[in-house]
Amino acid sequence: MTPFFDIHAGHAELADDFQQAFSRVMNSGHVIMGPEVAAFEKEFAAYCGVKHCIGVGNGLDALALTLRAQGIKAGDEVLVPSQTFIASWLGVSMVGATPVPVEIDPATYLMDPARIKEKLTSRTKAIMPVHLYGLPAAMDAINAIARPLGLFVLEDAAQAHGSTHNGKRAGSLGDAAAFSFYPTKNLGAMGDAGAVVTDNDELAANLRMLRNYGSSQKYVHEVAGVNSRLDELQAALLRAKLGRLDAWNDQRRALAARYSQGLEGVGDLRTPFVPADSTHVFHLYVVSTGRRAELSAYLTAQGVQTLVHYPIAPHMQGAYAELGLPADSLPLATAAANETLSLPIWPQMKPEQVDAVVGHIRKFFS
Numbered sequence: 001m002t003p004f005f006d007i008h009a010g011h012a013e014l015a016d017d018f019q020q021a022f023s024r025v026m027n028s029g030h031v032i033m034g035p036e037v038a039a040f041e042k043e044f045a046a047y048c049g050v051k052h053c054i055g056v057g058n059g060l061d062a063l064a065l066t067l068r069a070q071g072i073k074a075g076d077e078v079l080v081p082s083q084t085f086i087a088s089w090l091g092v093s094m095v096g097a098t099p100v101p102v103e104i105d106p107a108t109y110l111m112d113p114a115r116i117k118e119k120l121t122s123r124t125k126a127i128m129p130v131h132l133y134g135l136p137a138a139m140d141a142i143n144a145i146a147r148p149l150g151l152f153v154l155e156d157a158a159q160a161h162g163s164t165h166n167g168k169r170a171g172s173l174g175d176a177a178a179f180s181f182y183p184t185k186n187l188g189a190m191g192d193a194g195a196v197v198t199d200n201d202e203l204a205a206n207l208r209m210l211r212n213y214g215s216s217q218k219y220v221h222e223v224a225g226v227n228s229r230l231d232e233l234q235a236a237l238l239r240a241k242l243g244r245l246d247a248w249n250d251q252r253r254a255l256a257a258r259y260s261q262g263l264e265g266v267g268d269l270r271t272p273f274v275p276a277d278s279t280h281v282f283h284l285y286v287v288s289t290g291r292r293a294e295l296s297a298y299l300t301a302q303g304v305q306t307l308v309h310y311p312i313a314p315h316m317q318g319a320y321a322e323l324g325l326p327a328d329s330l331p332l333a334t335a336a337a338n339e340t341l342s343l344p345i346w347p348q349m350k351p352e353q354v355d356a357v358v359g360h361i362r363k364f365f366s
Helices: 009-015 017-028 035-048 060-067 089-093 139-149 201-210 231-242 246-261 292-300 318-323 331-339 350-365
Strands: 052-056 077-081 097-101 124-127 152-156 174-179 194-198 214-217 285-288 340-343
Touching: 009 017, 017 035, 017 139, 017 231, 035 052, 035 194, 035 231, 052 201, 060 089, 060 152, 060 174, 060 194, 060 201, 077 089, 089 097, 089 152, 089 318, 097 318, 124 139, 152 194, 174 340, 194 214, 201 214, 201 331, 246 285, 292 350, 331 340
Parallel strands: 077 097, 077 124, 124 152, 152 174
Antiparallel strands: 052 194, 174 194, 285 340
8 A cells, every 4th residue: 555645754753853852842841932932933934044934823824814914904805826725715815805816827737927917906915826736836927026016925835845946945935925834744743833934024023913812012912813823842843854854855856756757758647847947845746637537546446545636626616606706717727626636755755656656657548
């Protein structure tokens, strides 16, 4: 059996580090907003190449709180990719604003900068490109549109820890970036966790208040905030993993290259495209085929677990029926939802496991 993801392999590699992290937290007496959170925020900000990191409860809160801290509100519009995990759209909805889908580039599945201008209105206040699957969006082109118009650019970097665009890491490519540390992410906690990174001092200060009941001084509440704080134990475990992130991303890239080489020229299967100006961290290794259901069933029968990310485009979800977007209004998003298939990948996956999956796929298409 080849699982889709083996969380135990990474944990085994870090067993001693995790024990030390756990002991530090238990012995410190701090469980919320203590020295581990402060240290992780400093270290992750430095890793991303920015001034500030604000730990929060999860990736969705990171998106919503950043938009709120920027003053995005009801009546405003935020441009989002037409195909992504629904959290990207939900972050916009949580502040009362309207998500406006921009079609994706079918080569990368990322927001297509060439299609942004057609969606701009007087109500557009922000653009939220998503670094889907671990590949950064075309941020230079997106920023070139946003900057002259004064639009806020928020990276949804939930799947792209350590990826780069033109030599700069995800997190430093827009005005701010939201990260998720869900356990299966390239940098994952042992539960829900998230963070926002930015160079903007005022935005960072607003976020620190909002995440902590709207308070920067105990029992003094300047705004109606929320409780969304990265806890000490998660921060300590993330610190242990952060030191391995680049090496683990290198291992993911090597496995992805092995997949792509082995699957070259196979049937109507399309392997991931990586632009020359970016580095992919392969949170997911996603292929595309018009025979997805058949291929997935065949691989399951061979003991290979696959997943579909994401089978229903956001505009087709009941949550967004009120937008009134027809099923055929975003054909590229719909095509991606119908044709993409995620193959197993994790840093400790063995090359021979990749070869076995490749062999099954080649046999299927032969």
